[in-house]
Amino acid sequence: MEDLDAEVSFSALREWLASIESRFSIEIDDCRQGAFENALTGYSESLGESLKTLLSRAKSGLLDSEHWSMILHLATNHETRFFRSPAAIQQIVQICKNISHPKILSVGCSTGEEPYSIAAALYAAGHNTFDIHGTDISALCIKTAKLGIYRQHPNISSLVACPLPEQRMRFHPWVKGLVKFEQHNILQDRPVQLLKPNVVITQNMLIYYREETRYEILNRLASMLAVGGYLITAPAETLGWRTPAMTRVQNSQINVFVRSS
Ligand SMILES: C[S@@+](CC[C@H](N)C(=O)[O-])C[C@H]1O[C@@H](n2cnc3c(N)ncnc32)[C@H](O)[C@@H]1O
Known part of the structure; x- marks a missing residue:
């Protein structure tokens, strides 16, 4: 039985x-x-x-x-945290150094910690204006991200988030105005609501997909970039992916590609 x-x-x-x-x-x-x-x-x-x-x-x-x-x-798995990959954040700050209004797309952003970490780092580097757009297939994650309320974190200063009781914090309205979220499945054909980002970052999402699907996603992400735009993933996530339009940028900790044609 x-x-x-x-x-x-x-x-x-x-x-x-x-x-x-x-x-x-x-x-x-x-x-x-x-x-x-x-x-x-x-x-x-x-x-x-x-x-x-x-x-x-x-x-x-x-x-x-x-x-x-x-x-x-x-x-799906939604594990995430603020400043999960310092190398990726540093790379984004470096790429955005001479861009007056950077546009960053974070695909598979879960509950929003990754996009807000990028916002905090860009602000600390002197950027007062930028567009950061986080997408995730999970509507529940996007709802949490839009609220912008989290446990306090040592690397998120009161310049970008105000402390709340019980060790919580809420991102300031001006930060929430620069960091937008959208429920979106990257494998479906609806365009993302951020056109021609300077950087597309996807970390710890591709690992849940088989090789051919990963390549399909990477091709889609590459095609969203203008020439000179960057694609960043966590280590080992791109497997043997190659496309003539993208050139690998040397980085020992993460995968970085620039759109060359
Ligand atoms: C483990 S989390 C990674 C969060 C964040 N990028 C990080 O590294 O901390 C993976 C996220 O990818 C999302 N995801 C999985 N498949 C997706 C798809 N096809 N389109 C958009 N998001 C997807 C999941 O819902 C999940 O929240």
Whole structure:
């Protein structure tokens, strides 16, 4: 009997994975499938369902956009933190040195710590104006990012965020005016609401995709840049990706490419 239950649940999981892949064009790597199964089982139970009965509701078109938004959120990993990659932030500050109004796109920004870290670093480097645009497939993450309220962080000064009770902080309205967020799936064809950024950064998102999908995403990101624009990823994320339009820039800690044609 237990074997039968396990088999039913395994086949429901397979169907969930296929359904999510076709609905959102995302892939859940083998190593994340167990975590997704646990999270989805918990969510199903919170709705009084099992994996299998929730799947039936999904197949009958009985799940609304909020259900799907939560399922998508559970399917992806959102770990992030302020100044997670100092090398990437330094590189962006360096690239923007002689640009009067830099435009930075952060793809897969999760709850917003990466775009706000870039804003804090650019401001500290003397930029009073810039556009930073964070996108993420998860509507829940984008909602948190737009709020701009976090636990205080030693590298985020009161010049850009005001302290709140209980060790929290809120980014000032003028900073929030320069750092915008958009729910967006980079694998879908809708254009991002920031045209011709000087820098596109994507870190710790590509690792969740198979090689051919990573290359597709990287090609899309490269095509968003004007000649002279930069693409930055975390180490080891680009695998063997190459395109004649992009030239690698020497950096021992992160991947940096410049659009050369
Ligand atoms: C681990 S977080 C990385 C956050 C941040 N870039 C960092 O390095 O700290 C990966 C984020 O990528 C987002 N993501 C995954 N697939 C995506 C896609 N196709 N389009 C946009 N965002 C995506 C996830 O929702 C998640 O919030």
